[in-house]
Amino acid sequence: MKRQCCIAVILSILVLPLAACTTNSGVTEPEAESLMTEEEAIGIASDILPAEVVACAKIIAMLRTELGPHGFWQVQFLNTNVTQNELGWQEDDKTRLGPEAVYPNVIITVDAKTGDIVLREATSGVLLGGPLPPAPTTSEEALSVQINSPEDGAKLSTNLLNVSGIVSDPQAVVEINGAKARVGEDGTFYAYIELSEGTNTVRALATMADSHAGQSINVTFDPLLVLVLDYLAPEPGVDYTKAPLIISGYVSHPTAKVAVDGIQASVEKDGSYSASVQLNEGTNFVEIEATLDEKRDYMRHSIDVTPEGEVSSSPLMGAARLSGVPPVKLRAGEMTSVDIQLQSGKRDIRRPGELRWEV
Numbered sequence: 200m201k202r203q204c205c206i207a208v209i210l211s212i213l214v215l216p217l218a219a220c221t222t223n224s225g226v227t228e229p230e231a232e233s234l235m236t237e238e239e240a241i242g243i244a245s246d247i248l249p250a251e252v253v254a255c256a257k258i259i260a261m262l263r264t265e266l267g268p269h270g271f272w273q274v275q276f277l278n279t280n281v282t283q284n285e286l287g288w289q290e291d292d293k294t295r296l297g298p299e300a301v302y303p304n305v306i307i308t309v310d311a312k313t314g315d316i317v318l319r320e321a322t323s324g325v326l327l328g329g330p331l332p333p334a335p336t337t338s339e340e341a342l343s344v345q346i347n348s349p350e351d352g353a354k355l356s357t358n359l360l361n362v363s364g365i366v367s368d369p370q371a372v373v374e375i376n377g378a379k380a381r382v383g384e385d386g387t388f389y390a391y392i393e394l395s396e397g398t399n400t401v402r403a404l405a406t407m408a409d410s411h412a413g414q415s416i417n418v419t420f421d422p423l424l425v426l427v428l429d430y431l432a433p434e435p436g437v438d439y440t441k442a443p444l445i446i447s448g449y450v451s452h453p454t455a456k457v458a459v460d461g462i463q464a465s466v467e468k469d470g471s472y473s474a475s476v477q478l479n480e481g482t483n484f485v486e487i488e489a490t491l492d493e494k495r496d497y498m499r500h501s502i503d504v505t506p507e508g509e510v511s512s513s514p515l516m517g518a519a520r521l522s523g524v525p526p527v528k529l530r531a532g533e534m535t536s537v538d539i540q541l542q543s544g545k546r547d548i549r550r551p552g553e554l555r556w557e558v
Contacts, residue, residue, distance in 0.1 A: 234311040237262070240272030243314050244307035248286070251377070252279050252305070255402045255413030262311060270311040279305050280400050280415035286321060297322040300398060301417050342412040343367040344405035351416035355394065356423045362401055363389040364414075371407040376400075394420040424494035425451040426487055431502070431510065438508030443475035446485060455491040478504045 235243075237260045244260075245253045256276035264270035281302050288294050293316065296302075302321035310317055346364040349355065362375045365386045373380040373388045380390035380403075392401065398419050405412045428448040433439060446459050450470050457464040457472045464474035476485055483502045489495065503511045 234270060235272065235314060237272070240309045240311070241274055243309050244274035247307065247316065248276065248305065251402055252276065252281050252285065254404050254411060255279070255415050271317060272309040272311050274307045274309060276305040278303060278415060280417055281305065281321070282398060282400065283321070285400065288319060288321065293318055295320045342371060342405055342407055342410040344373060344403050344412045344414055346401065346403050346414050346416055349418055353418045355418055355420050358394045358420055358422065360392050360394055360418070361389060362392060362403070363387065364403060366405045368407055371405040374404045376402055394418070396420055396422060422451055424455060424489055424491050424496045426489045426496045426498055428487065428498060428500065433510040439478045439504055439510055440480055440508040443477050444510065445473055445475055446487070447471065447473040450489045452491050455489045457487065457489045459487050460485055478502060480504050480506055
């Protein structure tokens with residue numbers, strides 16, 4: 200019996216080391232053969248990011264076999280310039296977000312064997328793996344695209360933005376935030392996009408056959424504070440020296456405060472405002488002021504009232520009507536001209552009316 204035990208021990212010593220043979224990285228040879236490829240890891244990481252972010256990013260993947268029992272793929276998306284709202288991520292055990300408002304880099308760590316997402320990181324630096332490896336180079340000239348205007352970090356007060364730049368091959372298709380740009384024979388391009396209030400990421404994506412190139416910049420849209428006054432439409436037969444006249448209009452910031460002749464007006468969520476003013480016989484000057492932090496807009500209009508209390512004249516009354524003008528539909532950036540003939544001298548030209556624009 201003792202001899203049989205010795206043989207069993209010897210056999211186990213001979214067999215076990217062969218089953219546990221490892222590579223220099225600490226991953227066993229059978230495990231190394233079963234790990235996912237770089238393309239598979241990039242595909243898994245790309246699926247949890249917005250498509251436009253992936254399209255504009257430079258992607259580098261590294262297999263980190265020294266991490267964990269069987270290694271991880273660290274997929275790094277560079278030059279993304281993406282915001283937390285665009286990512287839709289919230290900080291948790293598997294998500295790390297840097298303090299920046301805009302993240303130049305996004306890093307997705309994928310389990311090299313199971314394909315599970317282990318960690319999501321958005322940062323201005325690299326949280327795993329130290330410095331990035333140099334980008335691969337090819338003998339052929341790579342497709343490139345560059346945004347020349349506006350500048351990165353520009354602050355704008357209008358929501359319609361003309362984005363222009365140059366692409367290395369004029370045969371490429373260029374899109375700006377999904378809008379197709381016009382590309383000239385020299386490779387210069389432009390497109391118009393609409394901005395939303397706050398920080399906006401502008402992405403240029405050039406595509407030609409299997410080649411892709413992209414660039415992202417960030418601009419800030421801070422709209423001006425603008426007051427608009429509706430056309431007055433006093434009711435006939437009303438004595439406006441006794442009954443108040445309703446003044447209404449629109450302000451570009453719904454959170455702004457609007458005062459009409461010093462009386463606080465009610466401002467709705469869509470920016471419309473209204474207030475009642477009491478007029479006197481003769482010429483009345485109505486002052487409207489909008490304020491928001493350090494922004495201010497102001498307008499002053501005169502309203503004439505007859506002894507009978509009728510509103511007889513105002514710069515906001517008697518608008519000419521446009522008729523016979525065919526409807527014209529334009530896209531952002533397109534321009535057209537319309538011939539309009541105005542007729543004057545009619546008796547009703549100064550009556551309260553409505554200005555209708557077909558274009």
